[in-house]
Amino acid sequence: MAKIAIVGCGAMGSVYAALMASVGHAVHAVTLWADHAAAMRDHGLRVEGASGDRTVRLASAGTTTAGIGPCDLVIIATKAFDVAAAAQACTPLIGSGTVVQTIQNGLGSPEVVATVIDPDRIAVGVVGGFGASMRGPGHAHHNGLEMIRFGAFAGLPRERLETAAAIWDSAGFRTSLFDDLGxxxxxxxxxxxxxxxxxxxxxxxxxxxxxxxxxxxxxxxxxxxxxxxxxxxxxxxxxxxxxxxxxxxxxxxxxxxxxxxxxxxxxxxxxxxxxxxxxxxxxxxxxxxxxxxxxxxxxxxxxxxxxxxxxxxxxxxx
The missing domain is CATH 1.10.1040.10 (N-(1-d-carboxylethyl)-l-norvaline Dehydrogenase; domain 2)
Known part of the structure; x- marks a missing residue:
């Protein structure tokens, strides 16, 4: 099983976290929404919708990346305007084999992350058709699981991209790998x-x-x-x-x-x-x-x- 950090664990990040934790991955959630972090620690993370209805326990849930340590996979799931700060916060999570996936709407986020993190360990992610929302602290909902795509930003080796995608696949997501990022x-x-x-x-x-x-x-x-x-x-x-x-x-x-x-x-x-x-x-x-x-x-x-x-x-x- 993999060690995963989700930095920016709002509605979409909570869906990722719950499904990955439910199959045994060690998932660490990071969000500055203190009530959400506390609810996940005290009562678990509930996610309902297209994937079913489940409440899972995470490896940790907090408002900083302190104490998590190097991970196999780091998912930056913040909004586009918060990516620069998130990338800085991710540096303690990166070890020799870590893959960092940026998953934001719009254009330009991977380029921002690459000013902080080695471009050759970055994967660009595109997801869609989730319709995710927060029902309250520790509780997310989503309408679907339609599109999950990844590609290497720069020189990330194909085998490492495939290993990262396999983590998603193991949790019930259906991933596609692309060479044409445009x-x-x-x-x-x-x-x-x-x-x-x-x-x-x-x-x-x-x-x-x-x-x-x-x-x-x-x-x-x-x-x-x-x-x-x-x-x-x-x-x-x-x-x-x-x-x-x-x-x-x-x-x-x-x-x-x-x-x-x-x-x-x-x-x-x-x-x-x-x-x-x-x-x-x-x-x-x-x-x-x-x-x-x-x-x-x-x-x-x-x-x-x-x-x-x-x-x-x-x-x-x-």
């Missing part, structure tokens, strides 16, 4: 771009956005701009018709609320810059007009400007 990341990003901003602005679920003609018109505009930017960059999307692909995946988790919507409802800053904001930034560079994503980003940032300044216990730096 394709891997963008096939997930177009899904995020479609639904994250529009659910945040409307308050609708993914299924609600697809069912509402006006909301879907905005979501489709976001998607079409992202697809056009990917084509301009030279990214090949091997999903058939991209809009059909987006609707098919969305149809599998119609009740899901993306993390950006959940953050917005809680008055927390979300990842709009890393997701929808990526499309205008790259569009300007490659000469692709992106008016829909520009508008979505501006509206969400205007709303966020009115939020009270407060630490996010699920996602702030660890």
């Amino acid at each position: 394709r891997m990341v963008w096939e997930k990003l177009i899904m995020n771009v479609t639904f994250s901003g529009t659910t945040t602005l409307t308050g609708l679920t993914i299924g609600g956005v697809m069912a509402d003609p006006d909301a879907w018109r905005v979501a489709q505009g976001c998607a079409e701009e992202a697809i056009a930017v990917a084509a301009a960059i030279g990214v090949t999307l091997e999903v058939g018709d991209p809009l059909d692909h987006i609707r098919r995946l969305g149809g599998k988790i119609p009740e899901a609320r993306p993390s950006m919507l959940l953050d917005h409802r809680a008055g927390r800053r979300g990842e709009v810059e890393a997701i929808n904001g990526t499309i205008p930034r790259l569009g300007r560079r490659w000469g692709v007009a992106t008016p829909v994503n520009d508008t979505v980003v501006a509206l969400i940032k205007a709303r966020e400007a009115a939020f009270p300044v407060a630490a996010d216990p699920e996602t702030c730096p660890v």
Whole structure:
């Protein structure tokens, strides 16, 4: 069995932790949400949803990485804007054979981690179709387990990437390994771009956005701009018709609320810059007009400007 640290153990990280611990891996959860850490220590971690309903005991749960020591696998599962601090916190967890997996929405997180951690031990992860949320401290829920993909960021040997993926497979996840990181990341990003901003602005679920003609018109505009930017960059999307692909995946988790919507409802800053904001930034560079994503980003940032300044216990730096 493997020794695993999940740094940024919010909703998604809790799903990873529970399924891995349930098959015997020694899982150490790190979150600055003190009540969540305490609940996991005192009562175990409960995760319910598409994978069943289970309560597991973890090897440890705390608010820092102190005392954990080197691990076989380190999963950085924070929000994109917390990745730099998380990478710094992970340095005591790295031994000679450690693989570090970055799993964030949007683009750019692996490059940030690589400024702190040896690029040749980093794996890039893309997951989707989970629809994960926190029901309370020590209790997470998820709607699905659709997409789990990994690839080497730089010089991580294939056998070490496969060993890390085998840990996920042993816990019931279905992983795919990719050599083409651009394709891997963008096939997930177009899904995020479609639904994250529009659910945040409307308050609708993914299924609600697809069912509402006006909301879907905005979501489709976001998607079409992202697809056009990917084509301009030279990214090949091997999903058939991209809009059909987006609707098919969305149809599998119609009740899901993306993390950006959940953050917005809680008055927390979300990842709009890393997701929808990526499309205008790259569009300007490659000469692709992106008016829909520009508008979505501006509206969400205007709303966020009115939020009270407060630490996010699920996602702030660890």
